[in-house]
Amino acid sequence: MTVIKTIPYRSTFLAQEAADAWKYFQEAGYPDSKNENWRFSNPTPWLNLYGERISSDNDFEEGLSSYIIPNSIPIIITNEKLVVPQSIPEGIQVININAASKGKMSKDSFVDVADYHTSSFVAENTALFQNYIFIHIAEDIKPEHPIHLIHLVKAESGCRLFPRIHVNIAPGAEIEIWKTEIGLDNASHFINLVTEVVICENAHLKWTNSQEMNHNTGHISSFNISLKKDASAKYNSFEFGGGFVRNDIHTHFDEPNGDCEINSLFIPNGKQHIDISTMVHHKNPLCSSRQLVKGILGGNSTAVFRGLANVYKEAGKTDAQQNNKNLILSPSARVNSIPQLEIYEDDVKCSHGSTTGQIEEEALFYLQSRGINRTDAMELMVRGFANEVVDKVENQDMKKYIQNSLIQKMEGMIQ
Amino acid sequence: MIEIKNLHVNVEEKEILKGISLEVKPGELHVIMGRNGTGKSTLANVLAGKDKYEVSKGSITYEKRNLLDLSPEERACAGLFLSFQYPVSIPGVNMMYFLKAAVNAVRKSQGNDEMDAVDFLAMIREKLKKVALDESFIHRPVNDGFSGGEKKRNEILQMITLEPRLAILDETDSGLDIDALKIVAQGVNDYRSPDRSFILITHYQRILNYMQPDFVHVLMNGKLVKSGTMELAKELEKKGYSWIEEELAEAG
Numbered sequence: 001m002t003v004i005k006t007i008p009y010r011s012t013f014l015a016q017e018a019a020d021a022w023k024y025f026q027e028a029g030y031p032d033s034k035n036e037n038w039r040f041s042n043p044t045p046w047l048n049l050y051g052e053r054i055s056s057d058n059d060f061e062e063g064l065s066s067y068i069i070p071n072s073i074p075i076i077i078t079n080e081k082l083v084v085p086q087s088i089p090e091g092i093q094v095i096n097i098n099a100a101s102k103g104k105m106s107k108d109s110f111v112d113v114a115d116y117h118t119s120s121f122v123a124e125n126t127a128l129f130q131n132y133i134f135i136h137i138a139e140d141i142k143p144e145h146p147i148h149l150i151h152l153v154k155a156e157s158g159c160r161l162f163p164r165i166h167v168n169i170a171p172g173a174e175i176e177i178w179k180t181e182i183g184l185d186n187a188s189h190f191i192n193l194v195t196e197v198v199i200c201e202n203a204h205l206k207w208t209n210s211q212e213m214n215h216n217t218g219h220i221s222s223f224n225i226s227l228k229k230d231a232s233a234k235y236n237s238f239e240f241g242g243g244f245v246r247n248d249i250h251t252h253f254d255e256p257n258g259d260c261e262i263n264s265l266f267i268p269n270g271k272q273h274i275d276i277s278t279m280v281h282h283k284n285p286l287c288s289s290r291q292l293v294k295g296i297l298g299g300n301s302t303a304v305f306r307g308l309a310n311v312y313k314e315a316g317k318t319d320a321q322q323n324n325k326n327l328i329l330s331p332s333a334r335v336n337s338i339p340q341l342e343i344y345e346d347d348v349k350c351s352h353g354s355t356t357g358q359i360e361e362e363a364l365f366y367l368q369s370r371g372i373n374r375t376d377a378m379e380l381m382v383r384g385f386a387n388e389v390v391d392k393v394e395n396q397d398m399k400k401y402i403q404n405s406l407i408q409k410m411e412g413m414i415q
Numbered sequence: 416m417i418e419i420k421n422l423h424v425n426v427e428e429k430e431i432l433k434g435i436s437l438e439v440k441p442g443e444l445h446v447i448m449g450r451n452g453t454g455k456s457t458l459a460n461v462l463a464g465k466d467k468y469e470v471s472k473g474s475i476t477y478e479k480r481n482l483l484d485l486s487p488e489e490r491a492c493a494g495l496f497l498s499f500q501y502p503v504s505i506p507g508v509n510m511m512y513f514l515k516a517a518v519n520a521v522r523k524s525q526g527n528d529e530m531d532a533v534d535f536l537a538m539i540r541e542k543l544k545k546v547a548l549d550e551s552f553i554h555r556p557v558n559d560g561f562s563g564g565e566k567k568r569n570e571i572l573q574m575i576t577l578e579p580r581l582a583i584l585d586e587t588d589s590g591l592d593i594d595a596l597k598i599v600a601q602g603v604n605d606y607r608s609p610d611r612s613f614i615l616i617t618h619y620q621r622i623l624n625y626m627q628p629d630f631v632h633v634l635m636n637g638k639l640v641k642s643g644t645m646e647l648a649k650e651l652e653k654k655g656y657s658w659i660e661e662e663l664a665e666a667g
Contacts, residue, residue, distance in 0.1 A: 362503045366557075369463050369499075370517035370573060371491035371524065380516060384507025384556070 014099065014132075021116045021126035028120045040304040040336045041275040046218040046244045049188055051158045060152055060184075067182065070397050072148035075135075079155055080163045082133045091141035091173075097132040113196035113224040119248065121220045125194040129164035137203075139170040146176035146206075146395060153213065157187035165195045169203040171228075176206040178398055183214035183241060190218040197224065199231040201255070206234045208393050210405060213241040215272060222248045227258035227287075236392050237276075238402055239266035240409045245274040253280075253287040253315070264293045265389040267406075268301030268333075269413050275304040280320060282311040282348075288319035294389050295326040296382060297333035298413035306338045307352070313344040322352040327359065327385050329413055378414045416441050416581055416612045417462075417482070422473035424454075424461050431457045433637035434473070439581070442609040446623065446648065447616045449634035450656055455616045456500055458634070459585040462614075463497035464490050477581070491517075492524035496579035498570035500586040504558040510569075511553040514539060514576060521577055539576065545605065546572045547598050564595035571602040582606075583614045588622035600625035620652035633659055 030047055031038040060078040068074045075094055076083040082096035116123035135147070153161065169175055183189075191213070199205050205225075213219050219242040225233050239245055245268075251260045266274040280289045295303050309320035326335045339352040359381050367377035386406055393399040417439050424432040431454045439445050449455050461468045462475070464487035475482040477495065485493065505513070519529040530538070539553060546568045558566055567587050574582050587599055600622055603613065615628070623631075623645065631648045633641040633656070641647065641659055 360503070363505045365463075365465055365487060366499065366503045366505070367513070367517075368487040369491055369497055370513075370577065371488050371520040372516050373488045373520065374486075376516065376520070377488075380508055380513065381505065384505060387507045 017112075018099075018127045021123040022128075024116055025120055025123035025127055028123065030120055037277070037306070040302075041244075041246055041273065043218065043220070043244065043246070046190065049158065049190070049218075051160075060154065064150075064152075067150045067152070067180065069148055069178065069180075069401050072146045072178065072397070073143070074148045074150055077133060077149060077151045077163065077165075079153055079161055080129070080131045082131065089143055091138040092143060092147070093134075093136040093138070095134050097134060099130050099132060113198060113226045113252070114194050114222055114250075119222060121192050122194055122222050125162045125164060125192050125222075129162045129194070131164065133163070133165045135165070135167045137167075137169045137173040137175045140172040141170070142174040146178055146398070149177065149179040151179060151181045152184055153182070153189060153191065153217070154184040155187065155189055157189075160190045160192065163191065163193045165193075167195070167197045167205075169197070169199045169205055171201040171203055173200075174204045176395065177208075178395075179207070179209045180401075181209070181211045181213060181219075181241075183212065183217055186214050186216060188216035188218075188243075189213075191220065193219070193221045195221070195223045196226075197233070198226045199228060199233055201228045202230045203228070204232045206394070207236070208395075208398055208402070209235070209237040210402060211237070211239050211241055211245065211247075212405065213245075215241065215243045215270065217242050218244040220246045223250070225249075225251045225260065226254050227252065227260060229255040230257050231255075232259040232261075234261040234392075235263070236389070237262075237264045238389075238405065239264070239268075239274050239276070240405055242274065243272060245272070247274075247276050249276070249278045251278075251280045251289065253282055253284045253289075256284040257286045258284070259287065260289045261392075262289070262291045262293070263389050263392040264291075265296070265386055266294075266303060267296045267298075267386075267409050267413075268303050269298040269409070270301060271299070272301045273303065274301075275306070277304070277306040278308065278322075280309045282309065282315040282318045282320060284312075285314065285316040285318070287315065289321070291322040292389060292392070293322075293324045294385065295324075295335055296329065296386060296413075297326065297335055298329045300330070300332045302333070303335045304338070305335070305354070306340070308340045308342065309350060309352070311341075311343040311345050311348050311350065315345050316347040318345065318348040318350070320348070320350045324354040325385075326354075326356040327382065328356060329359070329382070375414060379410065382410060382414060416443075416478065418476045420474045420476075422458075422461070422475065423471045424457055425469040425471050426457060426467065430471070431637055432461070435634075435637075435639055437614075437632070437639060439612045439614060441580075441612055442607075443629045444607065444613040444615060444626065446628045446631045447614060447634050447639070448618070448620075448631060448648065448651060451618070453634045454637045455634055456585055459497055459500075459583050459614075459616055462490075462495065462583055463487060488520065489524075491577070491579075492521050494578075494580035496574050496577060496582045498567075498574060498582065498584040498587045500589070502558045502561075502566045502570055504556070504561070506556050506559045508557050509553070510555055510557055511539075513557050514553065514573070517573070517577060542572055542576050545575060546602050548572065563590040564592065567591055567595065567599055568602075571599055575602060575606055580610060581612045581614070583616070585616045586618060587615070588617055588619065596622060597625060620648045623648050635659065635663075
């Protein structure tokens with residue numbers, strides 16, 4: 001394994017944080033399967049494949065427009081860097097802070113949502129990121145169209161990327177954000193992505209993520225949400241691509257009366273490995289969370305769902321629900337599901353459940369008896385299984401995009 | 416239309432049907448009555464092509480073809496329809512999508528063009544009226560959360576939409592209140608024609624108050640032991656099944 005030995009130059013911007021995180025990372029090292037949180041997802045073989053961090057920027061000019069979804073505000077991120085958009089509606093600020101240049105922001109603006117003490121990968125990203133993509137939605141702003149972050153990756157084989165995105169949604173604002181993560185080449189990369197979202201008092205966020213990296217990519221993502229008083233978040237994720245994928249979704253109810261919905265659909269095929277790990281921190285009273293995580297597995301793929309709802313003492317009137325369902329299409333695919341609840345308060349309503357199964361023969365026969373051939377019947381049922389998550393995407397343009405990606409992905413998965 | 420000859424069927428090594436012979440001609444409505452566990456649903460499932468049913472002896476000829484050679488979907492495309500006793504719920508698959516896929520699969524097999532969304536909607540609206548269901552029905556997932564009556568009306572909806580030539584109705588009348596029963600019976604009566612046949616499997620004579628069967632058969636211990644007309648059904652309603660058992664015992 002080529003290990004990065006020094007952290008790159010930082011200006012005053014977060015220099016101390018980077019140094020501290022680097023120290024932590026050096027001591028903790030990468031996790032392996034001995035670490036309970038990574039028991040079924042060992043990143044070591046993937047980490048061995050990669051060398052130094054990204055050294056050069058590629059040319060992305062070609063065909064950028066083809067990734068744009070109608071009725072949205074497109075913002076392009078190439079590898080780790082923001083392509084500064086030409087026109088952005090009032091009240092929305094999108095900037096790229098180069099960590100090596102003189103920082104425009106004071107340290108106070110850096111809100112620590114992603115705690116690097118809980119993850120070596122977050123520590124590594126905090127130490128090594130070179131660009132801080134900062135999006136700010138001003139108070140009471142309710143843009144007509146969603147923001148669409150188009151994250152394109154194209155780089156020489158074997159390099160590592162450390163994208164860092166921070167979204168701040170000021171009090172009373174309401175915003176929908178989409179992120180499509182697209183691999184433009186077939187080379188192997190290791191992406192260590194950290195996203196932080198702060199949703200201030202009475203602000204509301206809907207986020208839909210579509211991950212479509214190539215199958216030679218290791219993709220470690222840490223998505224962190226902090227909710228203030230009366231705030232809400234709806235996070236939908238669709239994991240189509242990537243060879244080795246880990247998506248940690250951490251929700252923090254930092255003030256009372258927050259609401260969070262997490263919906264995730266992961267579809268590994270071939271040799272893909274996808275691990276969805278959710279953690280909801282009910283630190284305050286009167287908060288509710290609903291998680292729906294579904295997997296469809298084909299080929300020799302493997303997957304993990306690890307879900308935790310952690311209800312702290314004094315988080316009374318918590319309502320936490322968690323549901324995981326997996327559909328196995330191939331005898332050699334395997335999924336591990338670990339739903340967990342940790343409850344330190346009495347006055348709560350919590351539930352969790354997990355089921356894994358194959359396509360039901362009874363239902364298949366029903367469809368066949370109406371003239372639909374077996375393959376079409378299976379496809380109908382698999383799409384039906386997926387629809388429960390796809391239907392969570394309310395915006396019709398984005399829903400159509402996800403449906404198309406789903407159809408492409410399903411090709412050849414049903415036999 | 417269909418001719419069943421000396422049909423023997425095993426389920427998990429156990430013989431359930433022990434030599435059934437039945438011929439149904441175009442336009443006829445045959446009723447098969449019998450107690451629970453006599454093999455009524457086995458017969459329905461074998462006709463529709465469900466696996467796990469092993470035909471050990473006998474034959475089924477449907478419109479000059481060997482029915483047993485056909486897959487369930489081929490049977491459906493050839494005009495055979497089973498109304499299920501317990502329609503399975505399929506969460507996530509909505510009725511509209513399912514019905515359109517079924518209609519187009521059948522059309523395609525007959526060499527017709529697929530129906531577009533507009534024509535389909537116009538057609539299905541008419542069919543919905545016939546079984547007293549409103550349009551919101553087709554936006555619900557298949558049988559998911561349906562009441563007992565809705566499930567059975569849904570089966571009849573599918574029948575009149577797919578327009579089969581032979582419909583097998585497996586206890587489509589059971590569990591229905593009187594209003595739903597009338598709707599189901601009316602749906603079947605409206606659909607009757609000289610080139611369409613029915614095999615109606617039932618427990619009770621009740622639905623026959625609203626229909627005119629041509630023949631009534633009694634299925635007992637895997638065999639059709641008695642055949643007659645509407646009069647036989649009325650007798651069964653009055654006297655139950657035990658007198659037939661006694662008759663059989665006497666005949667030795």
